[in-house]
Amino acid sequence: MTKKSILLVDDEESFVRSLCPTLEAEGYEVAVALGGREALERVRSGSVDVVILDMLMPDVDGLEVLRRTREVSPLTEVVVLTGHGSVSAGLEAMRLGAFDYLLKPCEPDDLLDRIRRALEKKAIEEERASSRRESAQKRGPGQRS
């Protein structure tokens, strides 16, 4: 039984430290990145199911991390969790494909709920992708519609 992996990206170390046990207690494999650059490295190395992403970070800004995550690993879901309350930033993140845009302070239950839903979405998208591949193989090359 493989654990689902969560990448927690936030430059506020105390926040990260307080959140990790909650996620681990839910049975998730939790990795931490304290900055945008580190986050992108981890996403590139693969196998991240859900990224919990802060917006305002000193090195690479959250929107940029989101944009590149969607490029590098389109099936990885990103839940933004930030103190940055802004209608335009929220909508931009959503347009870039964030699963949700949550604001701190956030109830742990709300975050866990979003992670569950993001994982469900990811599972559905993965199945769609593999089923499309299967049927494409069945039809054989040149017959793809």
Add this chain to the structure above:
Amino acid sequence: MREGSPLARNGGKKQTLLGRLGLARKRRQPVFHELRKKYFSFKELLNANNEALRIIADLEDKLLNPEFLTMSYQRTRCTRIAVEVFKIIRNLEILAGRKDPTLERIFDRLCREMEEELGRSAVVDTKRFVVPLEEIRPEMRDAVGAKSANLAEMKNVLGLPVPEGFAITALAYQRFYEHNRLTGWINSVKMNLDIHDPASVRAASERIQGRILEAEVPQDLGEALLQAYRDLRRKCGSPLRLAVRSSALGEDSVQSSFAGLYESVLNVEEKGLLEAYKKVLASKYSVRAIYYKANKGIRDEDIPMCVCCLRMVNASASGVLYTQDPFHPDRIFVTAGWGLGPSIVLGEMSPETYVLDKKTGSLLEKRRSNQSVMLVPGKDAGTLELPVPRDQADEACLNPGDLEVLVQIARKLEAHYGCPQDVEFSLDERGRLSLLQTRPLAPVRTPETKGLALADVPEQAVLLRAAEAETACGGVGSGLSHRVKDAADLERFPPMGGVLVARRLMPEWIGLLGRVKAIVTEVGSPTGHMASIAREFRVPMIVNARGAVEKIPEGIWVTVDATHRIVYRGRIEAPEIQDAQEHGPIKESPVYKSLAFLVSRIAPLNLTNPRDRSFRASSCKTLHDIMRFCHEEAINSMFAFNDTQTLRKGRVFRLKIPVPLSVFVVDLGGGLAGLEEKQKEVNCDQVTSIPFRALLEGMTTEGVRWAGHVPIGLRDFVSVFANTLYDPLKHERELGARSYAIVSERYVNFSSRLGYHFSTVDAYCGETSNSNYITFRFKGGAASQDRRERRAEFIARVLKARDFWVDQQGDLVNANYKKYSVEDTLAALAMLGRLMGCARQLDVVMESPAHVEYFANLFLNGRYDFFGQPGSSGSLP
């Protein structure tokens, strides 16, 4: 949906719902995955809709109870609801398979309007950093701030004696902020501020003030300020000393006095000017100013700190003129003391008091002061405290001639401004009068100033009867007494509220607003800043109550009747106690108006009836409209599943059910069993979905009637089909109504649109009670609004009795039942099945509120055949 949770998801990476439930792999065609995706989008849309509705409820509640309203609250809620509505639109797009440009356009516009409102900062309308008082015109109020504008008006329009001076404008403030990049930084500090935590407020205040004091005044601005100083010196002669005071926008208005909240720096010469300017700017973030603004709902963004620089008057005496006694409209109230003004307005001492008749100008009452020290300008800069010379101490500060002038000024100001004014003045060595400020006097509303009915109070309970004391704000308040000597005592103030007893009142008490039920001080004056603020927030307050600290013991329950200036031991019930602090002035505040604007773009629901022709995207005016529209469209899309290729290929099954409903089942995995090739219909016993089985069991309970003629009440029945005998079911069949159950082993989503009402049961019933839930929604009907509402009430009543959480608004019922055991959840589903059957036709007979109770009792007592028994209608209420 909970299948995605780690608990439910127990397999390897290929172990999907379908796989886990052992359904044949060959069934998993791409088109089925599209359906699952759509179904997930439907669930997400419902989730987002629920979340958005919660935010709307929260905003509307805040509109009613706006205490501690801040702009960051509004920013947070607007961001969240914009995101949720965005998700609703996106998910609908997936469900419907197409974009709706109209909807997106309206959504974008609403978001832009909200964003503009959130980011709106005050308009700056001058091109100058500095404007001399003589040149200030009324339309420049927003550029120079209220204090400078009022002084200029008195000087230029009314010809009253006001010292020379100049205003430092909002543009200067902006230049200073931009040069030092303060706005963003300050917002980020404020974002992390917890207004309920005094330590956090103090830390934020110190950080921000420190940063402002260290910041650099940009060269062009600095030069402009110093040039203004030199110009004034040329005009008035040397030496020139300035009083540098705040003149914030919104300050000195009827709603918000900001009395004494900001710094004034007195006796400033050229070399101290820039420092004094920064000091005043920094005071925008003093602890007390932060609390005050939070309590009044003032948006910081609205208050560029303008500053007013006045030539210092060598004041031998200063005072405050209330053109109207707050408690006696026909009187003028004057307080005065030796030296500079602050000692009077800061409540450091009890000043001389004069009460004059407004009409005749005759002196009605005069009280001596206890002044022993006075504030005078220092030799180089700053101020000094000196003892009042003995010969002066026995003398009155104001002579009859001064009083006569003040009465004339009072009349002139009231005539000009049309409302009572709070005026600061001073007299120089030669007895010449100068006016230093005028602002509207906060009105005192009479109901709150009522005291106790004295006859009802036992005399032995009196702790303090202060004959000489004065009422600063009338009314009654009670709580535990708490003596306050310094700031540390304030922090120990009873969290549940108390009565503040002090020798003198320090401005920091503002941090306790909402907890302070009444105030009693030994010195001070009703014209002081703290008294103004007490009146603004309607905190009963007695000042000048000699011996209060000694006579009122610490930590006992006391009741303060500020109107009669009496303090009692114990809690004395008076209706005023509850009224004293409600309905603060916040509703007039900019931050409240901002909230009202934002809510107007979010909450009103214009699209109510899906059958109306106006129920379409282009009619959406608010986010709520968009939500409602999308929700309806989403349900339609789910209903239209049978039109999709998938369903025609045999993934929808008609359920053979012994009630006259057209039920179709979509199985997402494990919800049906024993299916054969080409099978189009399924029997109830083929249903393996645990929650759906429970629901069906309820729906098919003996006695529950889903069809039949409604026997009574038809004469009043307002229907689009005015049949004499009305069978809703027949109707619905004619309308092609269908119910859909989308199921998995542990999940059911049962939507039915039966003619004119719509209901959804959405439930998950899994291994742990933690993930179990039922949500139920019921809306609409064919009868008149009041009857539909009564049916909704019937449903709400039954559900409440069965431990559901219920929210009923009009004919809409939202209910949920969460985290109960599997057994309880299944029992609740069966009950819902029966309830849907019984409620089906009930709206048409709901003639009166008594019917609600009658039917609810029948149902709760297990009698489901409401119309089946002959004569049952006869026993109706």
